[in-house]
Amino acid sequence: MTTEIEHAPDTGAGAKVPLIEFKDVGKQYGNIIALKGINLRVHAGEVTCVLGDNGAGKSTLIKTMAGLHQPSEGEVRVDGEVTHLTSPKDALSKGIATVYQDLAVVGLMPVWRNFFLGQELRKGLIKSLDVQAMRATTKEELFKMGIDLPDVDAPISSLSGGQRQCVAIARAIFFGARVLILDEPTAALGVKQSGMVLRYITAAKEQGFGVVFITHNPHHAYMVGDHFVLLNRGRQKMDCTYDEISLDDLTQQMAGGDELETLTHELRR
Structure with missing residues (x-):
């Protein structure tokens, strides 16, 4: 069931069409503006990092991209076509598949x-579970990701x-994802485990998937990212490529930029 990733079609100008694109997307809940004027492109074979502090609008952006919420304004395009994700x-x-922080797994199940x-x-006629096929497929798909589990019958909590x-x-990949939205996948992990996840993000990119990496960690983002978008209170404050920004600049922007410099000056007086 694993899908081959097709290369995105070229436009007349020779640029590749994004797998998913936001054009001036906004989201309101009554009088509360959660997102405003978001322009975002996710290309095949690239990692788009969406950074922001708590309350920046990252969760709303994820839910809108995942089809859980519909935008109040703007357009969502999939493969260049205006699309309403219901x-x-x-x-x-x-x-388009989303891997949330809680992973939607049942700890005691294999x-x-x-x-x-x-x-x-x-x-069969009675549609019984094909346990043998599911065990073999799970082991094979994990092995492709570089995980060689000796026992797929072990509870996932282990x-x-x-x-x-x-x-x-x-x-997510096995069930047909071309775009992987990863919600803070390294937030609760140590250095070694974070490194493991970052390697798999890079592997997914190299296989042609479009990856949206939601994070508040600029160091992790800079290790794997090709494109960086910074959110602040629902607004898009930065949109640049890897070649256009350094890690120091990305860290400063993430930490508040001029606000951080002002605070540092006040505290040092």
Whole structure:
């Protein structure tokens, strides 16, 4: 069921069409403006990092891109076509999958059950679970991600945080994702486990997937990112490529830029 990633079609100008694109997207909840004027492009074979502090609008952006919420204004385009994503299932049918921080796994269930949770393989006239096929497929798909689990019958809670993240990523890829939206995948992990997840993000990019990496860690973003977008209170404050910004500048912008310099000056007086 794993999909081959097709190269995005070229436009007349020779530029590749984004897998998903936001054009002046905004989202309001009554009088509260959660997002305003968001322009975002996700290309195949690239990692787009969306950075921002708590309350910056990252969660709303994820939910809008995943089809959970519909934008109040602006356009969402998939493969260049204006698209209305009505639900996460609708988004997944168009190749857009979201891996949330809680991973949507059941800790006491085996790894293979979690891999196929809600999309189990069945066989025969009575449609019984095809356990053998699901075990073999889970092991094979994880091995492609560089995880060689000796026992996919082990409860998923016995895996490290990094391994659980990679199970969720491999599951999304297997079920047809072309765009992977990763919600703070390294937030609760140590250095070693974060490194594991960052390697898999790079591997997904090299296989032609478009990756949206939501994070508040500029160091992690700069290690894997090709394109950086900074959100602040629902507004887009920065949009640049890897070649256009240094890690120091990215860190300063993430920390508040001029506001941080003013605070430092006040505290040093």
